[in-house]
Amino acid sequence: MxxxxxxxxxxxxxxxxxxxxxxxxxxxxxxxxxxxEVMVSWIDLVRTGELAGNTGASLYRAGAGLLLAIVIGTALxxxxxxWKPINVLLSPLVExxxxxxxxxxxxxxxxxxxxxxxxxxxxxxMGCMIPVTISAFNGARSSEQTLVWSARSMGANRLRMLxxxxxxxxxxxLLNGIRTAxxxxxxxxxxxxxxxxxxxxxxxxxxxxxxGSYEAMYxxxxxxSLLGFAADRGYQMLMNRMLRWREQTx
Amino acid sequence: xxxxPQIAIDKVAHVYRPPRGRPVLALEEISLQVQQRExxxxxxxxxxxxxxxxxxIGGFLPVEKGSITVNGEPVKAPGPDRGIVFQHFAxxxxxTVRDNILYxxxxxxxxxxxxxxxxQHFIDLVGLGGFEDSYPSQLSGGMKQxxxxxxxxxxxxxxxxxxxxxxxxxxxxxxxxxxxxxSIWQRTPKTVIFVTHDVQEAVYLADRVAVxxxxxxxxxxxxxxxxxxxxxxxxxxxxxxxxxxxLWNLVRDEAIKAERRAx
Ligand SMILES: Nc1ncnc2c1ncn2[C@@H]1O[C@H](COP(=O)(O)OP(=O)(O)OP(=O)(O)O)[C@@H](O)[C@H]1O
Ligand SMILES: [Mg+2]
Numbered sequence: 001m002x003x004x005x006x007x008x009x010x011x012x013x014x015x016x017x018x019x020x021x022x023x024x025x026x027x028x029x030x031x032x033x034x035x036x037e038v039m040v041s042w043i044d045l046v047r048t049g050e051l052a053g054n055t056g057a058s059l060y061r062a063g064a065g066l067l068l069a070i071v072i073g074t075a076l077x078x079x080x081x082x083w084k085p086i087n088v089l090l091s092p093l094v095e096x097x098x099x100x101x102x103x104x105x106x107x108x109x110x111x112x113x114x115x116x117x118x119x120x121x122x123x124x125x126m127g128c129m130i131p132v133t134i135s136a137f138n139g140a141r142s143s144e145q146t147l148v149w150s151a152r153s154m155g156a157n158r159l160r161m162l163x164x165x166x167x168x169x170x171x172x173x174l175l176n177g178i179r180t181a182x183x184x185x186x187x188x189x190x191x192x193x194x195x196x197x198x199x200x201x202x203x204x205x206x207x208x209x210x211x212g213s214y215e216a217m218y219x220x221x222x223x224x225s226l227l228g229f230a231a232d233r234g235y236q237m238l239m240n241r242m243l244r245w246r247e248q249t250x
Numbered sequence: 251x252x253x254x255p256q257i258a259i260d261k262v263a264h265v266y267r268p269p270r271g272r273p274v275l276a277l278e279e280i281s282l283q284v285q286q287r288e289x290x291x292x293x294x295x296x297x298x299x300x301x302x303x304x305x306x307i308g309g310f311l312p313v314e315k316g317s318i319t320v321n322g323e324p325v326k327a328p329g330p331d332r333g334i335v336f337q338h339f340a341x342x343x344x345x346t347v348r349d350n351i352l353y354x355x356x357x358x359x360x361x362x363x364x365x366x367x368x369x370q371h372f373i374d375l376v377g378l379g380g381f382e383d384s385y386p387s388q389l390s391g392g393m394k395q396x397x398x399x400x401x402x403x404x405x406x407x408x409x410x411x412x413x414x415x416x417x418x419x420x421x422x423x424x425x426x427x428x429x430x431x432x433s434i435w436q437r438t439p440k441t442v443i444f445v446t447h448d449v450q451e452a453v454y455l456a457d458r459v460a461v462x463x464x465x466x467x468x469x470x471x472x473x474x475x476x477x478x479x480x481x482x483x484x485x486x487x488x489x490x491x492x493x494x495x496x497l498w499n500l501v502r503d504e505a506i507k508a509e510r511r512a513x
């Protein structure tokens with residue numbers, strides 16, 4: 001408990017510095033409104049229900065895109081590791097697609113699917129699928145030969161063997177890839193909503209900024225970063241739980 | 251011997267072809283016949299291809315030269331008739347001791363309660379009571395080996411391929427496990443091929459001991475080693491001691507050759 005307080009001490013210092021800078025008008029108050037006023041607008045945004053509605057819309061898009069990316073990306077990665085034809089077919093596509101800045105696809109997905117949820121989900125799905133596919137591929141290839149043999153000799157058919165041996169062998173690497181995808185989903189979510197959307201947290205940031213409501217804009221920015229932090233923390237806990245078998249008891 | 255052998259290995263060779271580096275001829279012209287319910291031990295210097303031979307019989311590696319038949323059928327793939335205890339255990343690291351042992355049983359048609367009972371029986375048999383919920387990463391080498399042993403025995407295959415299954419055990423536990431294996435083998439109809447570096451163990455357990463030559467592996471000699479296992483004084487009996495001695499000399503010659511040939 002004590003150490004947690006110490007850990008986040010720099011954040012408290014930053015908050016105090018922020019408040020002081022703004023109060024002393026070291027920078028213009030429109031560029032940096034005092035933190036206390038940002039908090040007040042945050043409460044307002046919560047009270048009007050604006051924050052909840054837009055957060056809901058954003059989380060739905062990020063969640064749906066990420067879930068699709070995890071399921072399909074894992075299947076493709078394991079497929080590539082275990083069937084040569086799939087590898088031959090897909091690996092050039094993955095290689096080409098990997099370095100492409102996924103935000104460049106924002107206008108494309110809008111042309112395809114319009115301003116609503118569809119285009120955001122597609123964008124997040126495409127962007128997040130790449131790290132998931134690559135990590136599933138690398139993880140699946142590292143599965144130990146004798147473990148595969150062991151399962152086969154105890155009556156597992158090929159499909160079972162993939163599920164019982166290859167997937168769990170790939171899990172440590174795969175879970176790391178999904179963590180990258182999780183961070184990427186937030187980036188793609190907010191940037192696509194900033195550019196074209198009628199709701200969502202990114203939209204709200206853009207809208208409030210354009211209207212000059214900087215306190216409220218900061219409040220939404222802080223909400224997004226808190227959500228991102230909470231998602232990563234929650235994910236790490238889940239990951240540690242799932243990989244408990246690797247721990248050596250000291 | 252009346253009927254056809256249960257396992258017939260005929261002029262089998264095996265070459266490993268690593269993706270980089272040159273091919274390795276691991277086995278050259280191996281022929282061996284094992285009868286139903288026979289217990290055969292394989293002795294030979296490190297690297298002579300004992301594990302490779304077990305992998306071929308298990309159906310894990312393709313038989314490219316020569317032939318291997320089990321019950322008259324050519325071996326093509328792994329099958330539940332042949333259980334294997336791997337030299338390096340090959341436990342599923344993400345499963346607990348109990349779940350590792352249950353794995354093979356889950357693919358058999360038996361009620362859940364019976365499966366669990368079976369698993370528990372073998373956990374107790376190898377002396378791992380109290381460690382049912384441990385993961386392999388939390389076990390000592392000997393405990394991992396006993397888990398692997400229990401997993402294969404619980405699965406109850408008619409052919410047991412065992413690759414130095416007691417290699418990581420202390421002398422005391424080793425004797426207990428040897429006795430358990432013998433009693434299982436005497437109670438249930440099983441054919442065993444047993445790889446070991448321990449000459450005394452081979453002579454004690456096996457009906458016949460096949461001595462392999464240094465790489466590329468061949469069967470150099472096969473020695474009959476039928477003794478009365480129930481005789482408590484067997485280890486000191488003259489016949490037993492002489493057999494161990496005879497085999498020791500054969501193995502040592504090969505070990506020396508392997509040493510000289512080593513790069
Ligand atoms: N995957 C592999 N790729 C290339 N060469 C291999 C491979 N596995 C084994 N070999 C070679 O084949 C030979 C036989 O190996 P094998 O593991 O069957 O020996 P072994 O008799 O079981 O030895 P040990 O008693 O040390 O376990 C060795 O010389 C080794 O170098
Ligand atoms: Mg070996």
